[in-house]
Amino acid sequence: MNLKKTFHLTVALLVMIMTTASLYLSNTTLYAAKFSDDPLDPVHPAFPKEVVLIDVGHGGIDGGTSFQKIVEKDINLKIALKVFMLLKSKGYYAILNRSNDYALSDDNHWLHSSSRHLRDLAQRKELSRQVPTLLVVSLHVNWGKSPSKRGPLVLHQNEGRSYLLADAIQQQLNLLYETNQQPKLGKPFYILNYIKDPAVIVETGFLSNPEDRAMLTNPRKQLVIAESITAAIIGYLMEV
Numbered sequence: 001m002n003l004k005k006t007f008h009l010t011v012a013l014l015v016m017i018m019t020t021a022s023l024y025l026s027n028t029t030l031y032a033a034k035f036s037d038d039p040l041d042p043v044h045p046a047f048p049k050e051v052v053l054i055d056v057g058h059g060g061i062d063g064g065t066s067f068q069k070i071v072e073k074d075i076n077l078k079i080a081l082k083v084f085m086l087l088k089s090k091g092y093y094a095i096l097n098r099s100n101d102y103a104l105s106d107d108n109h110w111l112h113s114s115s116r117h118l119r120d121l122a123q124r125k126e127l128s129r130q131v132p133t134l135l136v137v138s139l140h141v142n143w144g145k146s147p148s149k150r151g152p153l154v155l156h157q158n159e160g161r162s163y164l165l166a167d168a169i170q171q172q173l174n175l176l177y178e179t180n181q182q183p184k185l186g187k188p189f190y191i192l193n194y195i196k197d198p199a200v201i202v203e204t205g206f207l208s209n210p211e212d213r214a215m216l217t218n219p220r221k222q223l224v225i226a227e228s229i230t231a232a233i234i235g236y237l238m239e240v
């Protein structure tokens with residue numbers, strides 16, 4: 001997660017207030033867990049129930065953090081796909097906001113801003129508004145100046161349910177990483193400020209740390225990370 005992103009906050013707000021164009025999701029690749037087969041299903045034909053929205057951090061030309069040829073966007077996608085499959089296999093409705101390597105800003109046909117970054121962020125927010133979401137889990141990988149800094153970190157909104165969700169995910173990941181980190185208030189992050197549903201950012205580990213890097217790039221460990229996140233999401237959903 002790049003802290004510089006907060007730079008655009010004020011501009012983003014202004015643009016969104018001024019943008020009254022009708023909003024649509026024409027080309028967005030929604031990867032729906034389950035579509036309704038009942039033609040009389042009420043409310044929304046594609047999303048009959050509230051879903052878990054998995055926000056796959058970065059994509060396309062926005063790679064996120066990197067180490068040599070390892071790029072954050074690819075790790076986020078691999079873990080996200082596993083979380084998606086696990087939730088689906090347990091009967092939960094889930095969607096990914098990208099199921100391949102592209103920037104969300106390429107899907108944004110309604111916000112005519114020259115800033116790709118702004119369109120990207122606005123698309124994430126708009127998707128959570130259009131799709132009936134139970135909660136939003138945004139997946140990222142961390143980077144620290146010191147290579148010894150390691151472990152998962154979950155960021156939450158200034159809101160009770162978001163904290164509960166963050167805490168559930170943090171505790172599960174702590175068990176896996178053998179860390180003792182507490183979730184933190186993710187104050188400057190756009191997605192936490194502008195999404196209404198309980199939303200959290202999961203920094204699954206530090207790409208700058210050799211131990212974390214080995215985990216984050218190992219498909220079997222990615223599955224275990226995804227299992228931990230999924231278990232925490234389900235635990236949270238059963239409690240609220």
Ligand SMILES: [Zn+2]
Nearest residue numbers: 001057064140
């Ligand atoms: Zn990131």
